Amino acid sequence: MNSAALHAVRGEILHFLADPASHGEAAIEHFADGLLLIRDGHVAEVGPAAELLARLPADVPVTDYRGKLIMPGFVDTHIHYAQTDIIASHGEQLLAWLEKYTFPAEARFADPEHAQAVAEFFCDELLRNGTTTALAFATVHASSVDALFEAALKRRMRMISGKVMMDRHCPDFLRDTAESGYAESKALIERWHGRDRLQYAVTPRFAATSTPEQMTLAGRLYAEHPGLYLQSHVAENQGEVAWVAELYPEARSYLDVYDRFGQLGERSVYAHCIWLDDTDRQRMADTGTAISFCPTSNLFLGSGLFDLDRAREMGLRVGIGTDVGAGTSFSMLQTLNEAYKVLQLKSQKLSAASAFHLATLGGAHSLYLDDRIGNFLPGKEADFVVLAPAATPLLARRMQAAQTLDERLFVLMMLGDDRTVAATHVLGKPAWQRPG
Structure with a gap:
């Protein structure tokens, strides 16, 4: 030897x-x-x-x-680094949470020094909790992505992230345009994607905060660059589902909105996926689209209970996400704790072996990284x-x-x-x- x-x-x-x-x-x-x-x-x-x-x-x-x-090392398949400072904020469900806590917190990332300070803390906190790979949301600011990738690069972590694309139904101070979101994302892809252990994710926040024009360009970005990721949210909260149905009346379902804009496929990851039907699940399975199960935030925001058994029966790729800051802990152990309880409420069983698989090889598989981690x-x-x-x-x-x-x-x-x-x-x- x-x-x-x-x-x-x-x-x-x-x-x-x-x-x-x-x-x-x-x-x-x-x-x-x-x-x-x-x-x-x-x-x-x-x-x-x-x-x-x-x-x-x-x-x-x-x-x-x-x-x-x-x-x-643990694999966190959905987390918001820019929401680190609003973890454990009291008393709202999803849409009110965004208005009251998320948008004001993310506005601070216009300051590169603030972004750098949070990114450094965030990466250290992941490592302190045993997480070595994460799929993370930044903010609408390109500099927020630079800050996170710089911090991860110093620590040689495997990090996937991207600039939030959001051109409607948000404050003016966090709004990009379809064209600027595309151009800034493209520049970030060229700067970071494939550098050391870093990979880029096209990041429309969710269908309600992007116009059809922006959704079209997000799908185009995802198709244009081999190996690129796409991350977003779907079917988290019933109020959100109803709102998206009003905004996109031509779509069969919330998931179908993303499908119509070419945003399903390999390395495409959707957080939550609570209020899906079997047609949606089958479409995700057929396209290789993955789910991030986020138990602590689903409980904290009162969003609902994820159906893991049905996802498995239909052959879906499933990882687990802490979803900080609506999620209440960076700890994957605590997140598995909450996953067990969510599934108990669904009359489902989560064995310890299956739980730790979700946090390691299962997460890697959902991110198409199981050949590497x-x-x-x-x-x-x-x-x-x-x-x-x-x-x-x-x-x-x-x-x-x-x-x-x-x-x-x-x-x-x-x-x-x-x-x-x-x-x-x-x-x-x-x-x-x-x-x-």
């Missing part, structure tokens, strides 16, 4: 080869005492520590995380999170009674939060470590 640029990480290792909801135990690879070998930021090999250590050259450094659980197969980018099962007195006590891996994972997602994250590594190197 060539030891050049090689290092190893030891601990309990868990990752997924497929979705446990459909593949059962065969989807799970678990090493109670495992070794992850990393070369040049990518996974070289993973397996039992005893077996791999026996043939590891003596000069290869080994980081020892025994007693902790190593998993692939999401598990520890050789050649993948070595992003991972280190979880401390005894991070709090309650966790430590509860873990003593846990009999199985699935039970321990369930305890982690129900009782864990940012305190549970001991370290986060990006491309094999420590990007955040808990002090002490």
Whole structure:
């Protein structure tokens, strides 16, 4: 074994080869005492520590995380970096939330220094919570995208983002035009898309805040550039659904609005997707369009309950999103906690294995990144999170009674939060470590 640029990480290792909801135990690879070998930021090999250590050259450094659980870095498929400062704002549903909190907060991003300060905090907060990949909304200001990509680039994170396109039904101070939104987005694509681990997402906020002219140009951008993403919101709130129906009476449904403008397809991701019918779901499945399930914000804004079982039955790609700032935590553990409760209210069950799959390989699959991230197969980018099962007195006590891996994972997602994250590594190197 060539030891050049090689290092190893030891601990309990868990990752997924497929979705446990459909593949059962065969989807799970678990090493109670495992070794992850990393070369040049990518996974070289993973397996039992005893077996791999026996043939590891003596000069290869080994980081020892025994007693902790190593998993692939979390993938957040929907989050608003510009809403960091309005998290936990009281008392509104979606449309009133936008007017009262979101638009005033996003206006501040006209100041590049403010954008930079929030972007730096945002990226650090993601890493502190074990999230290494995110699909994030910026604001209508091109400089807000520059700030986020600069912050992510410094940390070598995998970040997907884009300038919000919004030319109606919003304050004048946040309004672009169909033409300026297209031109500014195109310039940002040329500046950032494909640079290091950064990718661009065409970002119409939602169908109500873009004219047909802007929606046409957003669809054109998405088609013009290979590998580009598109992100938006659909069918989050019943009032929003009714409003979009008034604005686009020719469309069969809210989702059909996006379809008519060429905005469904691979690497197109829609947050929420609560108030869809099976015709919509089938169209998403047929086009490879993905859903971001955002449980904490759906509960916080009183929007409704996502139907995960139906999405799975129809073969949809589904990831999970914190949706900060309507979402109430950057923690993927807390987000999985809320996902479990949402599905309980739908009389559905979410196993711990399926939940952590959603947060890792499932999220990567929904973003068409599962060839690069999401598990520890050789050649993948070595992003991972280190979880401390005894991070709090309650966790430590509860873990003593846990009999199985699935039970321990369930305890982690129900009782864990940012305190549970001991370290986060990006491309094999420590990007955040808990002090002490």
